[in-house]
Amino acid sequence: MEEMKIDLKKLVKRVGETGEFITCDESRCDGCGRCADACSMGLWAVSGGKARLSPRYTELCLECAACWEICEREAVDFHYPRGGTGVVIEYG
Amino acid sequence: MEEYDVVVVGAGPGGSMAAFTAAGLGLETVFLERGRKPGDKNSSGCGLGQRWWRDFPEIMGELPGLPSYRKVEMVVINLVDEDNRLRMRSGTTGSDLDATRWPHGMEGASVYRSCLDPFLAKRATDEGAELRTATLASDVIMDDGRVAGIVTDAGERIGAKVVIAADGAMSTMARASGMRNRWGAGCTLVPQLDFGCDEGKLDDVIGNAEWCWFGPFYGAYQVNFREGFHLGAGQWLRRDWDTRPVDMLKRVMAIPAFQAMTRAVDARPREYQAHLLPWMEKPAKSFSAGLMLVGDAAGFPCPLEGEGVWHACTSGRIAAETAAYAIRKGDFSERTLSEYERRWRASSLGLEHEFGREFVELWDNSAFDPEKMGRQIQLLLELSMLNPFSICFDWGDAHMECLNMHLSHFLDMLPEFGEFGGRYIKPFARGISPGNVRRMLCMMKPRLPALRRLSDERYLWLLARFSRSLRPYLEGREGE
Numbered sequence: 156m157e158e159m160k161i162d163l164k165k166l167v168k169r170v171g172e173t174g175e176f177i178t179c180d181e182s183r184c185d186g187c188g189r190c191a192d193a194c195s196m197g198l199w200a201v202s203g204g205k206a207r208l209s210p211r212y213t214e215l216c217l218e219c220a221a222c223w224e225i226c227e228r229e230a231v232d233f234h235y236p237r238g239g240t241g242v243v244i245e246y247g
Numbered sequence: 248m249e250e251y252d253v254v255v256v257g258a259g260p261g262g263s264m265a266a267f268t269a270a271g272l273g274l275e276t277v278f279l280e281r282g283r284k285p286g287d288k289n290s291s292g293c294g295l296g297q298r299w300w301r302d303f304p305e306i307m308g309e310l311p312g313l314p315s316y317r318k319v320e321m322v323v324i325n326l327v328d329e330d331n332r333l334r335m336r337s338g339t340t341g342s343d344l345d346a347t348r349w350p351h352g353m354e355g356a357s358v359y360r361s362c363l364d365p366f367l368a369k370r371a372t373d374e375g376a377e378l379r380t381a382t383l384a385s386d387v388i389m390d391d392g393r394v395a396g397i398v399t400d401a402g403e404r405i406g407a408k409v410v411i412a413a414d415g416a417m418s419t420m421a422r423a424s425g426m427r428n429r430w431g432a433g434c435t436l437v438p439q440l441d442f443g444c445d446e447g448k449l450d451d452v453i454g455n456a457e458w459c460w461f462g463p464f465y466g467a468y469q470v471n472f473r474e475g476f477h478l479g480a481g482q483w484l485r486r487d488w489d490t491r492p493v494d495m496l497k498r499v500m501a502i503p504a505f506q507a508m509t510r511a512v513d514a515r516p517r518e519y520q521a522h523l524l525p526w527m528e529k530p531a532k533s534f535s536a537g538l539m540l541v542g543d544a545a546g547f548p549c550p551l552e553g554e555g556v557w558h559a560c561t562s563g564r565i566a567a568e569t570a571a572y573a574i575r576k577g578d579f580s581e582r583t584l585s586e587y588e589r590r591w592r593a594s595s596l597g598l599e600h601e602f603g604r605e606f607v608e609l610w611d612n613s614a615f616d617p618e619k620m621g622r623q624i625q626l627l628l629e630l631s632m633l634n635p636f637s638i639c640f641d642w643g644d645a646h647m648e649c650l651n652m653h654l655s656h657f658l659d660m661l662p663e664f665g666e667f668g669g670r671y672i673k674p675f676a677r678g679i680s681p682g683n684v685r686r687m688l689c690m691m692k693p694r695l696p697a698l699r700r701l702s703d704e705r706y707l708w709l710l711a712r713f714s715r716s717l718r719p720y721l722e723g724r725e726g727e
């Protein structure tokens with residue numbers, strides 16, 4: 156059976172310049188890596204015992220806020236990007 | 248600084264319904280949306296159930312005019328075994344009772360948020376509310392311990408007697424006002440893939456139905472639109488979260504029966520979305536001085552199925568009515584706004600949450616144990632085959648009310664089951680000769696521990712005593 160190929164990057168649209176909207180407070184982060192598990196786009200990785208956010212997140216983030224919600228140490232701070240910018244959902 | 252009676256944050260279903268209601272009550276109302284237009288940021292099933300006909304008939308009447316609308320008359324459940332083979336496929340349009348409950352029976356609707364949200368927002372602006380798009384509310388204005396307005400990301404300050412926060416699961420307003428930070432427990436993440444497909448083929452293969460998939464991967468829903476469908480599956484964002492979101496969907500996409508369906512309707516993946524959905528045992532605190540939270544911001548979605556658009560609209564309406572009450576009183580204190588909670592608790596929305604804990608546990612005790620769930624779903628499907636009640640797609644009322652109604656209908660029907668056997672099962676036996684009936688019954692005997700020691704004669708005599716329908720075959724003089 157032929158498998159359906161899914162390239163998530165091709166399945167997301169976005170507009171405008173979002174500016175920065177996610178930060179991680181390293182002094183709180185214990186490197187548990189749950190942000191990495193919950194991120195659809197694979198924007199988090201743990202290295203040196205701390206979660207690191209991809210510098211390209213403003214081009215790739217889906218704005219779901221799962222990284223903020225799942226972080227028990229409240230190290231991840233998430234705010235929505237500037238009004239009128241970021242992800243555009245056409246078939247929600 | 249501009250001043251309004253009411254500032255509504257968010258133009259999702261909850262915000263637009265609040266703005267519509269507030270404007271209709273004569274309040275100066277503005278509602279703000281961070282997307283370029285309402286719907287731009289939103290991902291949802293988005294299936295709407297039967298109680299919409301009771302509470303928002305004017306909206307349901309208009310939905311067929313929206314481009315993505317598909318009528319929903321049944322839910323078809325696909326049950327898959329450990330080897331990904333389809334074990335059972337079953338759907339029902341509901342019982343005779345269901346057909347009479349609402350003016351349109353068990354009819355519901357599915358429609359994309361990119362259609363629904365602009366439509367609901369336009370109702371509010373037609374009613375006189377002012378909409379500002381591409382506007383993010385990033386902070387609250389506090390005055391003497393009460394929320395007295397909001398600040399936009401452009402630094403603009405907008406004053407309000409009452410702020411209604413309809414800004415979704417990650418409510419910036421709840422956070423900025425200090426009501427809460429993250430949920431901590433009870434919030435799910437729902438990854439969703441939209442597929443585009445051929446409209447005519449979708450009509451032929453699926454028709455007016457929603458589909459669900461159950462199997463060793465928990466459960467997933469498939470909501471069908473005019474020329475596309477959503478595949479989505481949620482999971483609580485808690486300690487045991489152990490998978491990449493899109494992998495949940497890939498497990499469904501690996502099912503041969505799913506692949507066959509996608510080929511039959513020419514489906515291709517078109518858009519990927521991920522969105523939080525609060526799925527709580529009970530809602531959060533929903534008011535403070537000068538502020539009310541509606542919809543997902545308050546954690547209102549149904550604790551059994553995560554349905555939340557009706558809950559957002561219902562709470563939006565109640566919040567706007569409470570704002571009018573507070574403004575008449577000239578009092579925006581926490582005490583006065585507690586009226587909001589009193590009102591939503593007394594409504595059908597409140598009833599939904601009285602059994603929240605049990606509903607949430609039901610999932611933990613079934614769907615998360617694939618072995619148990621497979622059997623439970625099969626049993627429910629088999630029961631619904633008798634057609635006494637529709638176990639699925641009853642979004643007609645608070646779930647406890649639905650369950651009680653179905654249960655009492657089921658009990659009412661018990662005496663009819665004998666008749667059911669006579670009418671629908673007996674005809675199978677019509678062509679069998681009495682001699683062969685006796686022979687078949689005797690073949691069964693060794694498998695019946697309680698009876699297998701009896702002689703054939705004694706065994707048949709006993710069966711004749713117990714079954715009126717068998718008696719003529721066993722005692723009759725009709726020869727072979």
Ligand SMILES: Cc1cc2nc3c(=O)[nH]c(=O)nc-3n(C[C@H](O)[C@H](O)[C@H](O)COP(=O)(O)OP(=O)(O)OC[C@H]3O[C@@H](n4cnc5c(N)ncnc54)[C@H](O)[C@@H]3O)c2cc1C
Binds near residue numbers: 259556
């Ligand atoms: C994948 C998925 C499937 C679902 N399926 C169904 C279903 O089939 N049926 C059903 O009834 N429910 C379903 N739900 C639940 C339902 O979508 C939500 O409960 C419902 O959308 C809540 O409405 P709301 O108005 O409270 O919030 P939202 O729909 O989230 O709307 C919030 C709005 O506020 C805007 N906003 C947010 N923050 C700000 C800010 N600071 N400033 C300005 N604007 C802001 C957002 O852009 C958005 O437009 C589903 C949810 C998900 C995630």
